[in-house]
Amino acid sequence: MAVLLLALLPIPPKLSKSSKADQHQRQINADILRDVFELIFAPLQDPAHDGVPIDCADGKVRRCFPILAAWIADHMENVALHGIKSNVCPRCEVPAVELGTNMKVYPVRDYAIYHHYDYENWIGETDHADITPESLGIRLGQNVFYGLNRVSPSDLHKPDMLHTVYLGLFKHMMDWIQGFLKKHGRLEAFDEVWKALPPYPGFLVPKKAYREVTQWQGKEMRNLGRCVLGVLAVALRQPGSAQLIPFKRALGCVRALVDFNMMAQYRSHTAETITYMEDYLDTFHKMKDIFLEFRVTKRIRAKIDEQRRELRHDRPKTRERIAPSKRRRMRDAEREEETERRMDLIFCESHFNFIKMHLLSHFCDHIRQFGNIAMYSTEFGELAHKTQIKAGWRQSNKNDTSRQIVQSYSGQHGIRMRLLNLQSLRCCGADLSPDVVLQLYTTSTTTAPDIRRRMLKGRWDNVCNMANFRPVLGISIQIICRGLIRYSRHNLPPERRLPEDPEILESLPVELLKQLEIPVLVFQETEIYDIHRARCMGAQL
Numbered sequence: 001m002a003v004l005l006l007a008l009l010p011i012p013p014k015l016s017k018s019s020k021a022d023q024h025q026r027q028i029n030a031d032i033l034r035d036v037f038e039l040i041f042a043p044l045q046d047p048a049h050d051g052v053p054i055d056c057a058d059g060k061v062r063r064c065f066p067i068l069a070a071w072i073a074d075h076m077e078n079v080a081l082h083g084i085k086s087n088v089c090p091r092c093e094v095p096a097v098e099l100g101t102n103m104k105v106y107p108v109r110d111y112a113i114y115h116h117y118d119y120e121n122w123i124g125e126t127d128h129a130d131i132t133p134e135s136l137g138i139r140l141g142q143n144v145f146y147g148l149n150r151v152s153p154s155d156l157h158k159p160d161m162l163h164t165v166y167l168g169l170f171k172h173m174m175d176w177i178q179g180f181l182k183k184h185g186r187l188e189a190f191d192e193v194w195k196a197l198p199p200y201p202g203f204l205v206p207k208k209a210y211r212e213v214t215q216w217q218g219k220e221m222r223n224l225g226r227c228v229l230g231v232l233a234v235a236l237r238q239p240g241s242a243q244l245i246p247f248k249r250a251l252g253c254v255r256a257l258v259d260f261n262m263m264a265q266y267r268s269h270t271a272e273t274i275t276y277m278e279d280y281l282d283t284f285h286k287m288k289d290i291f292l293e294f295r296v297t298k299r300i301r302a303k304i305d306e307q308r309r310e311l312r313h314d315r316p317k318t319r320e321r322i323a324p325s326k327r328r329r330m331r332d333a334e335r336e337e338e339t340e341r342r343m344d345l346i347f348c349e350s351h352f353n354f355i356k357m358h359l360l361s362h363f364c365d366h367i368r369q370f371g372n373i374a375m376y377s378t379e380f381g382e383l384a385h386k387t388q389i390k391a392g393w394r395q396s397n398k399n400d401t402s403r404q405i406v407q408s409y410s411g412q413h414g415i416r417m418r419l420l421n422l423q424s425l426r427c428c429g430a431d432l433s434p435d436v437v438l439q440l441y442t443t444s445t446t447t448a449p450d451i452r453r454r455m456l457k458g459r460w461d462n463v464c465n466m467a468n469f470r471p472v473l474g475i476s477i478q479i480i481c482r483g484l485i486r487y488s489r490h491n492l493p494p495e496r497r498l499p500e501d502p503e504i505l506e507s508l509p510v511e512l513l514k515q516l517e518i519p520v521l522v523f524q525e526t527e528i529y530d531i532h533r534a535r536c537m538g539a540q541l
């Protein structure tokens with residue numbers, strides 16, 4: 001995916017909700033944001049309305065209408081750009097109390113009508129007195145995408161695997177699982193299996209138990225999705241008779257979410273794969289109730305405390321002497337009553353109505369309409385931060401940095417495009433001046449690859465060449481040299497062949513020889529390979 005830095009948006013300071021001065025400042029911020037976007041989108045307006053002739057790949061020139069097609073952002077950024085409330089879907093009019101269901105029958109948001117309501121409200125001649133911004137979950141007049149030619153703002157919203165699944169539902173799910181394991185006394189077993197996971201190419205082995213890690217990144221949560229079901233299944237083995245059904249439901253729920261996540265990563269879909277995704281999501285919603293008691297928010301916790309205080313206050317205080325056994329029975333009964341009332345309150349008040357739960361229901365429709373989801377992930381934007389913003393910041397003199405960051409990257413990008421054009425002209429036999437040709441030979445149009453800074457794990461401190469490596473393998477040096485020379489003669493091109501002098505072979509660095517690179521086809525690809533490295537682990541190859 002090509003990512004080009006166009007502008008840096010202003011970020012206003014955080015404001016409190018109550019103060020009137022802050023409300024006024026919030027409106028000013030929204031107006032400034034809208035003005036900035038108007039400036040950025042201005043060059044798109046005329047071409048989108050009238051069309052422009054564009055050279056197509058088949059050599060023909062066609063009249064095209066380039067429009068803004070997608071906006072990749074996390075939920076809170078979408079909230080600011082679409083002018084909606086934080087627990088509202090930017091795509092459909094789902095009520096807040098139904099965010100945790102999977103009903104899919106809500107009308108698509110029509111921001112043009114909202115703008116019409118806003119206008120009627122402003123001139124004071126409204127025919128829709130019953131429709132208020134609160135009922136629609138919007139802040140009127142704050143949608144920056146309104147007024148773009150041929151663009152429906154509700155279609156700009158894209159599903160985001162990073163924030164919705166990895167940093168959203170997976171994190172919630174792990175909290176529920178931790179609560180569930182604690183309730184059934186399986187937390188230690190889970191931690192033991194978690195820390196004993198064996199290494200595998202492309203899999204990051206966790207060094208600490210899940211609950212010991214304070215912050216999780218998207219990449220780590222994606223890694224977690226690959227192993228959590230297996231670890232949970234091992235931790236929940238051999239259930240008691242009362243645990244059989246809850247364990248089965250918990251595993252079913254986690255499995256459905258993990259399967260949904262796996263299918264959502266496909267780069268191409270058929271009607272069958274989309275049906276699978278819908279089925280997994282349905283199963284997840286049907287089974288998620290097993291974790292309901294672990295969805296205890298601060299508000300519910302406060303209610304539980306209050307209920308407990310009331311119960312203790314209302315109990316009659318007897319002053320007469322009671323036998324210890326009777327007192328114990330009374331305490332047990334009181335404790336049981338407290339637990340029962342607490343669970344009733346939790347089941348009554350807890351819910352799954354949060355926005356990330358609802359956003360999953362748009363994944364399948366989005367695939368049908370616009371194709372796979374992986375290409376819309378915010379991971380691309382986050383990665384581009386490093387080369388486009390952080391590098392520009394470092395190179396700047398920290399004075400009016402926004403301008404310098406934007407200019408620095410666009411300058412480099414422009415030169416690279418120019419060089420690529422000249423290169424392609426030269427390949428077609430165009431008559432270029434000798435200076436340009438010389439420049440093309442000396443300048444590279446591709447970015448230098450990142451140098452791997454990670455040290456190989458399991459390296460022995462006293463092993464640096466083949467002679468030191470021999471005792472590790474337990475094979476004589478003659479056998480190693482013979483094997484290496486045979487491999488080199490039969491498999492390596494002449495320029496990369498190994499020297500055949502045993503003394504030189506013995507002094508070769510061990511890193512050169514102890515890895516075997518196995519190309520494995522990337523999932524759903526036919527020509528792209530991942531290199532899996534098989535490494536020498538101690539005395540066993």
Ligand SMILES: [Zn+2]
Binds near residue numbers: 092094362
């Ligand atoms: Zn929605």
